[in-house]
Amino acid sequence: MTIQEAQEKVDKWIKEYGVRYYNELTNMAILTEEVGEVARIMARKYGEQSFKKSEEEYNLADEIADVMFVLICIANQTGINLSEALEQNLIKKTKRDKTRHKQNPKLQ
Numbered sequence: 001m002t003i004q005e006a007q008e009k010v011d012k013w014i015k016e017y018g019v020r021y022y023n024e025l026t027n028m029a030i031l032t033e034e035v036g037e038v039a040r041i042m043a044r045k046y047g048e049q050s051f052k053k054s055e056e057e058y059n060l061a062d063e064i065a066d067v068m069f070v071l072i073c074i075a076n077q078t079g080i081n082l083s084e085a086l087e088q089n090l091i092k093k094t095k096r097d098k099t100r101h102k103q104n105p106k107l108q
Contacts, residue, residue, distance in 0.1 A: 003083045010072040021077045031070040038063045 001009070014021055022030065041060050043049045051058075075082045101107055 003086065004081070006068070007072055007076055007082060010069060011076050014073065014076075021073055024074065024077060027070055027074050027077070031067065031074065034063065034066040034070055038067060 021027070038060070040055070041058050041063060044051045044055065045058075045060070072082065074080075075085070
């Protein structure tokens with residue numbers, strides 16, 4: 001699925017099942033919550049924390065998809081075309097970092 005298709009599918013889902021978008025501030029809070037859930041899994045699976053008994057069932061892919069869903073909601077409700085935004089962001093990063101990372105001895 002393309003990014004544009006994802007934006008369209010989320011918009012359709014919201015209108016069919018979600019009734020309407022939450023307001024932007026509510027979605028920002030939800031995004032923060034969802035990123036926290038990804039962070040919790042990452043800290044326990046790849047970091048030094050251990051899982052609690054109640055956390056042994058986790059789905060990192062699902063949690064990352066939750067983050068994407070809310071990001072798409074925010075983009076949709078603020079009129080952002082994520083395909084165009086990502087393309088422009090990559091152009092900016094390429095201009096800014098064309099040689100920076102290659103010259104970073106920490107990455108060698």
